[in-house]
Amino acid sequence: MNYKNNIVKKPWGYEYLVYGNEHVGLWFLYIKHNHSTSMHCHPNKTTGLILLDGEATVSFLSNSVDISPKEKLMIRKGLFHSTTAKSTQGICLLEIETPRDKHNLVRLEDKYGRQGKPYEDSSFETPKESECFWVEAPPDGEERIYNFANSKIKILNISTIEDLENIQDNTNVIFLQGGILTDYDVAVSGPGDIVVGSVIKKLTKVFKKMSKETIVMIVEDLNE
Numbered sequence: 001m002n003y004k005n006n007i008v009k010k011p012w013g014y015e016y017l018v019y020g021n022e023h024v025g026l027w028f029l030y031i032k033h034n035h036s037t038s039m040h041c042h043p044n045k046t047t048g049l050i051l052l053d054g055e056a057t058v059s060f061l062s063n064s065v066d067i068s069p070k071e072k073l074m075i076r077k078g079l080f081h082s083t084t085a086k087s088t089q090g091i092c093l094l095e096i097e098t099p100r101d102k103h104n105l106v107r108l109e110d111k112y113g114r115q116g117k118p119y120e121d122s123s124f125e126t127p128k129e130s131e132c133f134w135v136e137a138p139p140d141g142e143e144r145i146y147n148f149a150n151s152k153i154k155i156l157n158i159s160t161i162e163d164l165e166n167i168q169d170n171t172n173v174i175f176l177q178g179g180i181l182t183d184y185d186v187a188v189s190g191p192g193d194i195v196v197g198s199v200i201k202k203l204t205k206v207f208k209k210m211s212k213e214t215i216v217m218i219v220e221d222l223n224e
Helices: 197-206
Strands: 006-010 013-020 025-031 039-041 046-053 056-059 064-067 072-075 082-085 091-098 106-109 125-127 143-148 151-158 172-177 194-196 214-221
Touching: 025 082, 046 172, 064 072, 072 194, 082 091, 091 172, 172 197, 194 197
Parallel strands: none
Antiparallel strands: 006 013, 006 125, 013 025, 025 091, 039 106, 046 072, 046 091, 056 064, 056 082, 143 151, 151 214, 172 194, 172 214
16 A cells, blocks of 8 residues: 555545654544544554644543644553544644554444454545645755644754754654664654653753754644
């Protein structure tokens, strides 16, 4: 299945791959008003969510949490969850998976009858349209900026801790490649992690080493 070139149709909307490398897959999801993803889990991968536009509720088996634009959630392996669009215009969501494996999926409950079924096969795919969002990693020391879904999305190729010093406290940073290391090369942030700016600042006070060719995505409001 060529996820780079195709949209995957869903009963709640659609999704498509935005960026991928050997470590992570970054997906864009559009969920229609009052529609929900299945109550599902990923036994062998970690998932991060950032809401770009709209209002959403993320439900678990015993509780739920409301999220607003630019808020994030990290979901551990095996944790059942479902996302519901509360906004009348639907929601726009980024999902990052680590490791990259769209078929690592277990559906427990589903209002569309997909409980117990695997991920959609190629019959649900259609070619991407021109307005679909796609991210390219920039050369070393450079950045790319995209305006999409009421968000300013920056992709940076960085090599020093100083490149992260001006991050605002409430800004989310997605590590697509590389990360922050201890002096003895243990990763304290790595591919697939979504780390808010205030935590980045705490980490960089102690840990001053950065992996070579670290690629990060920074998500901000469009008017910032």
